[in-house]
Amino acid sequence: MRKKIIAGNWKMNQTPQEAQALCALLKDRVDGAEADVVFCVPYVDLYPVLDALKDTQIAVGAENMHYEDSGAFTGEISANMLKEMGVTYVILGHSERRQYFNETDETVNRKVKKALDSGLIPILCCGETLEQREAGITVEWVRMQIKCGLLGVDAQQAKSVVIAYEPIWAIGTGKTATAQQAQEVCAAIRQVLAELYGQETADAIRIQYGGSVNGKNAPQLFAMADIDGGLVGGASLKEEFAEIVHYKKDMIE
Numbered sequence: 001m002r003k004k005i006i007a008g009n010w011k012m013n014q015t016p017q018e019a020q021a022l023c024a025l026l027k028d029r030v031d032g033a034e035a036d037v038v039f040c041v042p043y044v045d046l047y048p049v050l051d052a053l054k055d056t057q058i059a060v061g062a063e064n065m066h067y068e069d070s071g072a073f074t075g076e077i078s079a080n081m082l083k084e085m086g087v088t089y090v091i092l093g094h095s096e097r098r099q100y101f102n103e104t105d106e107t108v109n110r111k112v113k114k115a116l117d118s119g120l121i122p123i124l125c126c127g128e129t130l131e132q133r134e135a136g137i138t139v140e141w142v143r144m145q146i147k148c149g150l151l152g153v154d155a156q157q158a159k160s161v162v163i164a165y166e167p168i169w170a171i172g173t174g175k176t177a178t179a180q181q182a183q184e185v186c187a188a189i190r191q192v193l194a195e196l197y198g199q200e201t202a203d204a205i206r207i208q209y210g211g212s213v214n215g216k217n218a219p220q221l222f223a224m225a226d227i228d229g230g231l232v233g234g235a236s237l238k239e240e241f242a243e244i245v246h247y248k249k250d251m252i253e
Ligand code: PGA
Pocket: 009, 166, 170, 171, 172, 173, 174, 210, 211, 212, 213, 231, 232, 233, 234, 235
């Protein structure tokens, strides 16, 4: 049985002071969650958030990192820097980074390998545009993103990777994929993982759905066979995030 993992992706929101206030609002409310819970936050919020969450079950993640250990990369942050701070997870290849910051499958793959070698758990994002969905190439596209993202990653390492399937048309739009649409692609992702690593490894890897997850739709999405939790943007900045982490299957309407 895979343990669910529910991660907030704060994106470029929350000053350090606001971050502390949000942690204060959420930490008791999240307490007792059966799922693994992660707050992925801007770099400058990492210290205050690590401090605010130190006696809780909530883990902390970054939203990006560089693939080199150190050097002349002005403005960048390395895996070792994150690791030393006490960060556990790192989101890699989010569609916003692919769209606005020239992230490619190749750089994402380098980052995934560096994160794993450094002892960080990558949350590897994939997902199709609306145009791709309408052209009927969603599964092919996502399969390729997964294969490229995990190139050179062995089965042992792959087991710790978290995959986040986020249809781009569902991110921040209020348009959630239906539970069936999300399940279909997550099942296809598990299938490609089985082709790469064998069924046992594929069955151990957690696959999240992301894209307008909220307190209402979470129970239905998380009840699907191949959906092992969520990557939550907008709703991770509100009290509603606590509802999402305490989703219950018996709340399904
Ligand atoms: P959203 O963002 O929940 O606001 O749609 C999800 C994400 O981009 O990770």
